[in-house]
Structure formats: structure tokens, C-alpha cells
Amino acid sequence: MNAIAPSFPAHVQTGALSIRNLSKTYPLKGRPVPVLQGIDLDIRPGEFVSILGASGCGKSTLLRLIVGLDPDYQGQILLDGQPLNGPGLERGIVFQDHRLFPWMTLQQNIALALKNHDLGTAQKQRLVDEHIALVGLRGYEQAYPHQLSGGMAQRGAIARALVNKPKVLLLDEPFGALDALTRVRLQQELQRIWVQERCTVIMVTHDIEEALYLGDRVIVMEANPGRIGEQVQLELAHPRQRDTALLFQHKQRLLAQLVGH
Amino acid sequence: MSPFKALTWLVSPLALLALWAAVADAALFPANLLVPPLEVWRSFADLLATGELQEHLAGSLSRLSLGFAAGALAGLAFGTAMALSDTVEAYCAPLFHTLRQIPSIALIPMLVLLLGIDETFKVVIVAKTAFFPVALATVEGIRAIPRSHFEVAAVYRLRWPTLVARIALPAAVPAIVTGVRVALTRAWVVLVACELLAADSGLGQMIEMGRQMLRIDVVMVGVAITGVIGFALDFSLRRVERRLSGWQVAGR
Structure with a gap:
């Protein structure tokens, strides 16, 4: 098992994310309540990191800080050594709800993301078409x-x-x-897409199986306040099989740990 | 749907017409005050034949379109600015919410003194009447847009012209069109009222002249036409509304 090479390829050079002593508080009835405390994380370029935690542990807040939607935090977030300042096109995000704009077609929705790119119309169109094909939605370009x-x-x-x-x-x-079946299918699709694109991925989830199946590393987040708990390194090449014994062992252990004995 | 069902809407106007004919026929009122429907119809045909009615209509509708376009566009621009900019909101909101409570009719005496009784006065009052409902609907429509839409816009670093044209306005379209409908109905009513008071042409003026010459048949033609025009304007905007908010209804 250990003979298998690490699944992140060496050719991905950029997309290293460093989080240094990150803390965040929310005011609740005038008093600051800590949501994230002392988060330290180093994510290699091209690594797939799953962040696993119960709801309310601040894992979504962590993503909001990384994507730049919330500038109010202590500590540092560095992308390739540069501190982040607000949202940027070098970071993409997918929310739990699709958040496509209902008054635009699929094609228009995707093209809008390219609005601030310095590309020609034809080139943008090609990129949009490519990515629609990548996620298997060819034929639905004009669908709302x-x-x-x-x-x-x-x-x-x-x-x-x-x-x-x-x-x-x-x-x-x-x-x-x-739904459960669609979820399994999309996890497989995501794995295929990621193997092809090899960008750095941080996925927040409360689904243990999903975290293990997709992640090079699974980070367990603990709640109140949100902080980094156990980290599981998965030396298993992608694309993976769901029923691998290694994943199963980790699943049993994490389940026992997260849900209690 | 059976062909009879499609005509259901006709029942109430026909009933009203029948009631009108019956009351006129019973001679409860002098025939020159409550003119029977058939005579009103004849006057309508006469006014149409002489071209008088068309002239008045053209006068009213041109004032309406000019004033309404100006007022609605200004309302749209102001509403957008107030919804998206805290500064505009801070400076203008209290004044805006006070001014919109003033009925247009209450401004007539003052505007007549300032602008006279010519076209300017009527166009201004129509514009004022259209401005407030459209501005209010725009503010509230844009404010009601879920924050998640703006977050997506922020993630893709959309600049404000894109934000307004591609996100804020389309998302608020259903609310805005409803505001435009309200505005158009009110503007039409106020315009006819203004023409009653001071005008040398227009549907309201036709009604007023009819009253002065005790030609109640002409008055009634004017009243009926006012209603029909108002209905037609609202009806066409309803169609527009349904088209533009198709994505919303179907999304539910």
C-alpha cells in the first residue's frame, strides 16, 4: 500500500495555501463568540483536502474567509506566499446550493464568471463550451x-x-x-474532473465517506470554537475505488470518533 | 376549455349595460342626464367620424407617454441608486418617503401657478406620478434580492455596471414591472383629472366641455374610453410582466 506514489502530481506548481493562526469571532448579543480559533494549515499545490466536521464547527466560515467574502478575521491566509485581499479569480467556490442566476441560461451563467478576464469573445465561448462538456452538460447550454x-x-x-x-x-x-444516488455519481465525476484539472481543492463536508473517497488528506474539525483536530493522510492514488479496505478502516475509526462509541 | 367559458368575462359588462339601459328606459332620470346606451354609442360613432375623439386621444396619450417615460426612467435610476448605495440612501431616504406620500392632485394648484396650464404642467405631473411607484418598487425589489446572488457577483469580482445590468435589475424585474403597472394606472388617472381642470385638448378636456354644454353623452363616451384605455395599458403590462418573470414563476 505504501508503495503507491502520492496522488498529487509534481507538475502543479501554484495553488499553495497557507493559513497561519487564523481566528474569527462573531458578535452574538454584543459579545464576541469565537467561531474559529488558531487554525494553522499548509496545503500543497494540487492537493485535495477534505475538511470534515459536524454542522456549526465553522468549516463553512473557513471557506468564506479563504474565498474572500469576509475580510474580518485575525491571522493570515497566504496563497503562494501572497496575503489574500478580497475575492479573486484564482479562487473558485461551489456552494451547497448551486447559486446559478435563475434569469440566465447555463451558458450565460458560466460566461458571467469570465466577465473580468482579458480574453476574446471566441476564446471565452470556447472555454464555456469546454467546461460545459467537462461536467457532462452538453446539450443543456440554453437551459435555465x-x-x-x-x-x-x-x-x-x-x-x-x-x-x-x-x-x-x-x-x-x-x-x-x-439525493444519495446523485451524490455518489457526482463524487465520481468530481474525482474525474479533478484528476484532469489538478487544481488545489478544499472541500468541506459532513459526509465521512465522501471526505475519504476524494481527499488526499482528511482534516477533522472540532467545534466550539472551530479548530483543527485529527488529520488523516491517505496515500492512495486517484481515481479510487470506493470499497478500498484502507478507506473502510478509516471510515470506521472516524465514525466511532465523531459520533461517539 | 369550452368556447362559452372563454366568454365568461363578458357577462358582467353586459349585465351593467342591461342595467343601464333598463334604468334609462324607466325614465327615473331625465334622458339628457342619464343618456341611454344606444345614444352614447351614436355619439361615440359621431366623435369618431369627425376625428374629434382621435385628436383628444392623441393629445392625452402623447402627454402620458412623454411624462411616463421620463418619470419611470428617473424612478428606475433613482431606485437603483438608493437600493445599492448607502450614501444615496442616507441623504435621500427620509425626503423620498415623505414626498411619495403627497398625492399628485395636491400639487396641481401649485404647479399651475408655477408652470401655467400648458403641456409642461401636465407632463411634469404625470412624470411625478410615475416616478414614485417605480422608484419605490425598484428599491424594494433590489433590496429583496438574496445576499447569495451578490456573494456570487463578489466572487467573480463583477464591477458595478455589470452588477446593476446583469444581477440587480434582472433579479428585481418582477417587482419593478409591478411598480410600473401601478405607476401607469395612476399616471393615466391623474392625467385625465388634470385635463378636466386645465387643458385645451385631451380626453379630460373633452369630458369637461361635454359637461359645460350639458352633452352628457359626450361625457359618458369620455368616461368609458378612459376606462378602456386604462384597462388596455394595464393588460399589456401584465403580459410583459408574465414574460419577464417567467424564470421566477417556473422556478417555484
Whole structure:
């Protein structure tokens, strides 16, 4: 088992994320309540990190800070050594709800993400088409979000997040709102897409199996206040099989640990 | 749907017409005050034949379109600015919410003194009437947009022209069109009222002249036409509303 090479390839040079002593508080009835405390994380370029935790442990807040939607925190977040300042096109995010704009077609939704890119119209069009094909939605270019199923809309959201070729892709419980079968299928799809794109991925989830199946590393987050707990390194090449014994062992152990004995 | 069902809406106007004919026929009122429907119809045909009605209509509708377009566009721009900018909101909100409580009719005496009774006065009052409902609907429509839409816009670093044109306005379209409908109905009512008071042409003026010459048939033609025009304007905007908010209804 240990003979298998690490699954992140050496050619990915950018997309290293360093989080240094990150803390965040929310005011509650005028008093600051800590949501994240002393988070230290180093994520290698091209690594797939799953952050596993119960709801309310601050894992989604962590993603909001990384994507730049909330500038109010202590500590540092560095992308390739540079401190972050607000949102940027080198970071893409997929939320639990697809958040496609209902008044735009799939194609228009994805093209909007390219709005601030210095590319020609034809080149943008090509990128949009490529990414629609990448997530398997060819033929639905002109469909409105309400005409797509939940799983298809979420694929669209993934295409929109990837069309900028981000160095870091953030996934905030991306399959949390989908039915079990669609979820399994989309996990497989995500693995295929990631093997192809090899950007750095941070996926937040409360699904142990999902975290193990996709992650090079699984980080367990503890709640109140949110902090880093156990880290599991998974030396297992992608694409993976779901029923691998190693994943199963980890699953049993994490389950016992998270849910209690 | 059976062909009879499609005509259901006709029942109430026909009933009203029948009641009107019956009351006129019973001679409860002098025939020159409550003119029977058939005579009103004849006057309508006469006014149409002489081209008088078309002239009045053209006068009213041109004032309406000019004033309404100006007022609605200004309302749209102001509403957008107030919804998206805290500064505009801080400076203008209290004044805006006070001014919108003033009925347009209450401004007539003052505007007549300032602007006279010519076109300017009517166009200004129509614009004022259209401005407030559209501005209010725009503010509230944009405010009601879920924050998640703006977060996505922030993630893709959309600049404000894109933000307004591609996110804020389309998302608020259903609310805005409803505001535009309200505005158009009110503007039409206020315009006819203004023409009653001071005008040398227009539907309201036709009604007023009819009253002065005790031609109640002409008055009634004017009243009926006012209603029909108002209905037609509202009806067409309803169609527009349904088209533009298709994504919303179907999404539910």
C-alpha cells in the first residue's frame, strides 16, 4: 500500500495555501463568540483536502474567509506566499446550493464568471463550451436553472467555478443537498474532473465517506470554537475505488470518533 | 376549455349595460342626464367620424407617454441608486418617503401657478406620478434580492455596471414591472383629472366641455374610453410582466 506514489502530481506548481493562526469571532448579543480559533494549515499545490466536521464547527466560515467574502478575521491566509485581499479569480467556490442566476441560461451563467478576464469573445465561448462538456452538460447550454435537476445544476455550478481555471477550488458541502444516488455519481465525476484539472481543492463536508473517497488528506474539525483536530493522510492514488479496505478502516475509526462509541 | 367559458368575462359588462339601459328606459332620470346606451354609442360613432375623439386621444396619450417615460426612467435610476448605495440612501431616504406620500392632485394648484396650464404642467405631473411607484418598487425589489446572488457577483469580482445590468435589475424585474403597472394606472388617472381642470385638448378636456354644454353623452363616451384605455395599458403590462418573470414563476 505504501508503495503507491502520492496522488498529487509534481507538475502543479501554484495553488499553495497557507493559513497561519487564523481566528474569527462573531458578535452574538454584543459579545464576541469565537467561531474559529488558531487554525494553522499548509496545503500543497494540487492537493485535495477534505475538511470534515459536524454542522456549526465553522468549516463553512473557513471557506468564506479563504474565498474572500469576509475580510474580518485575525491571522493570515497566504496563497503562494501572497496575503489574500478580497475575492479573486484564482479562487473558485461551489456552494451547497448551486447559486446559478435563475434569469440566465447555463451558458450565460458560466460566461458571467469570465466577465473580468482579458480574453476574446471566441476564446471565452470556447472555454464555456469546454467546461460545459467537462461536467457532462452538453446539450443543456440554453437551459435555465429551473429546467435542470439538482444534480445538473450543481454540475453547472462546478463548471462555473472551474471556467476561470482557479488555482484553488473551494467546495462548501457541494453535494449536501442532493439525493444519495446523485451524490455518489457526482463524487465520481468530481474525482474525474479533478484528476484532469489538478487544481488545489478544499472541500468541506459532513459526509465521512465522501471526505475519504476524494481527499488526499482528511482534516477533522472540532467545534466550539472551530479548530483543527485529527488529520488523516491517505496515500492512495486517484481515481479510487470506493470499497478500498484502507478507506473502510478509516471510515470506521472516524465514525466511532465523531459520533461517539 | 369550452368556447362559452372563454366568454365568461363578458357577462358582467353586459349585465351593467342591461342595467343601464333598463334604468334609462324607466325614465327615473331625465334622458339628457342619464343618456341611454344606444345614444352614447351614436355619439361615440359621431366623435369618431369627425376625428374629434382621435385628436383628444392623441393629445392625452402623447402627454402620458412623454411624462411616463421620463418619470419611470428617473424612478428606475433613482431606485437603483438608493437600493445599492448607502450614501444615496442616507441623504435621500427620509425626503423620498415623505414626498411619495403627497398625492399628485395636491400639487396641481401649485404647479399651475408655477408652470401655467400648458403641456409642461401636465407632463411634469404625470412624470411625478410615475416616478414614485417605480422608484419605490425598484428599491424594494433590489433590496429583496438574496445576499447569495451578490456573494456570487463578489466572487467573480463583477464591477458595478455589470452588477446593476446583469444581477440587480434582472433579479428585481418582477417587482419593478409591478411598480410600473401601478405607476401607469395612476399616471393615466391623474392625467385625465388634470385635463378636466386645465387643458385645451385631451380626453379630460373633452369630458369637461361635454359637461359645460350639458352633452352628457359626450361625457359618458369620455368616461368609458378612459376606462378602456386604462384597462388596455394595464393588460399589456401584465403580459410583459408574465414574460419577464417567467424564470421566477417556473422556478417555484
